[in-house]
Amino acid sequence: MTTADRPLWQDRFPPIGYWVKVAALVLLLVIAIRMLAILQGLLIVLAASAVLAIGLQPTISWLEKRGLPRGLAMTVIIAVGIVATGAALFLIVPVVVDQVGTLVETLPEYVQGLEEDSPFIADLTARIDPMAQVGSAVGQLPDGAMSAVGGVFSAIFDLLLVLTLTPYFAMSLPRIKRWGVRLLVREDREGFLRLLNRSTDLMANYIAGNLLVSAIAGVVAWIALTAIGVPYAAALAVFIALTDMVPAVGATVGAAAAVGVALTQGVGQALLTGAVLLTYQQVENYVIVPRVMRDAIDVSPAIGIVALLIGGTLAGPVGALLALPVAAMVRVLLEEFVLKERMRTVRQADAEEERNGGRRRPRGIRERVLP
Template sequence: MTLKQQMKFWVIALVAFVLFLVLLSDILLPFVLGMAVAYFLDPVADRMEAAGINRTTATAIIIGLFLVLVILAVILLVPVIIDQFVGLLNNLPGYYQSLHDFLLPFIDRFVDIPALQQSAEFKQTVGQYVGEAVKSLGSISKNIVGGGLALVNMVMLLVISPVVAFYLLRDWDHIVARIDSWLPKKNAGQVRMLAKHIDDVLAGFVRGQSTVCLLLAAYYGIALMVIGLEFGLVIGIVTGLISFIPFVGAIIGFIASVGVATIQFWPDFIIIGIVGGIFVVGQILEGYVLVPNLVGEKVGLHPVWVMFGLLAGGSLFGFVGVLIAVPMAAVIGVLSRFAIDQYLQSPLYGAPPPEDQERLLED
């Protein structure tokens, strides 16, 4: 097969894959989640199998424990999170009014605010807009929770995802071996090398960063709740869970927490400072302890590339696109680096032929 034929084959395969995602994105979520769970837990199954436990038995134990933990988290945390989230939405107009009254004297010192903006009519208008925004969010939340399609999707997630995860985790090594047998004989070694690099990146980022996010969610949620911050649990958990987006989680969490603390505890600067300090400690913990030990420094995914991948995936394929964005970013990143290395060693770049390179090294 010529190079042109190979390129044609892989372009057709890529187009078919994209069409598959576009056409079936509405039903892929439970399968993608099941695959993600299987990939995440495969090292645990390998260790249990190495210890002498049958692969099927090890898979059943792992998936069972995983489901128990998920169900416990749903039973214990979801009602509290929903209650705090609804309370936060209901309190937004009051927060706006408090923030308006707090900032207006400071702004007045530097800016000549028109009388219209200080009038009751202006406050009433802005308050009306805030109230409408809260009602819209509440309506959207109600539709998400109560919609028939959402109910079907939830059932699919709860039933299909564990089944997919079980079978994939049980047969993971056989699936990998079967795919390995399909590799083109001529380039099998090179493809295996690239696959190993991709797996290293994914293992470092997906498994490591997921663990980091869960630990940060627990830390922020518990710390903010213990300090007595209103809605601290939901703010902390959301902050931790979106920490996989570089810097975004910490910035959003810091602004939200310090803003609520300022309104709630003013003028107690000590408590407000403690709330800010919780995020400073969290960033130190993340940057110097969790990420170096759980993610590693050779992942090779630049923060800007991760953010671009998440936005592009979400824009193209919705929530499924967000889930597959990081794996796709890892694959593209590894293949791009490989292509650049090949280009730098090719005559197209101006590099000498391989025999001349060897002669130069000998000299």
């Protein structure tokens, strides 16, 4: 059949084979999106493991320069991590158990004392009967116990999986780099290595900066809690430093625990503890973190806040933890593949315009626009 003999609709619309390919592509895309949704938890664990592995590279390199093989250097890091974690748990767990037991034992006396001191609280407790509410809540615990236990075991499993995968990723990173380089032609290898090394440095700087911010939070909390007279100040400071590693919500969790312990000593100490820790959180959020992270990963505070909101919404605390390094890597990619080429094009266009006798813009404006 010649072109003139074909029906008009065949000239206007693509053939059936084209639509079959489109349908297959759409189906594959839907399957891929569905698989990503199913594997979201695992992908987050893998991303967290990769970030931690990259963050360990400077320490591993430092130990290798001092004569330790890479495997032995990783073993030393794991041993130090186990000792530090065990020491933190040794300080924190007894405090939690002791304070929960003390709170349960003294809660009726504490409520009675509040009723005697304040007619308003006495009227409020008469209306809501807090002890009855506590008994009702305890009676409802079995209904949500299985869900809570499942969530705890899931979080513990994810944590153990991250701790298991991180050493393997850290040991394999040089081989992964070499494997990636082999897939590229020679003229692209230098740019790939530069981009990869820059991303690795950003990840390592982020982890170092996060540890520095957490250490500052722990020291400030220990000094403040000791001065206020809150018991177990050292253990609470360690807990605050650990929770402070999680952006956005970690500092609040640590402060709430400290206020809960201070409450056993009196309302005044609890209020003072909350006020001091809340004030420090504002200083940390608006002074310490922007300065440290700006020097560590070169991300502006506005972009960092947006990244934290997006990461926390998509993947919870882990997403918030990974938000800043991911934002830094996205910025590096944009600079490498978009902004750098665009700036080169603009400069070439300006140079061509000047050679052709075109109108030149004021020198001061150009220096401010094009560094």
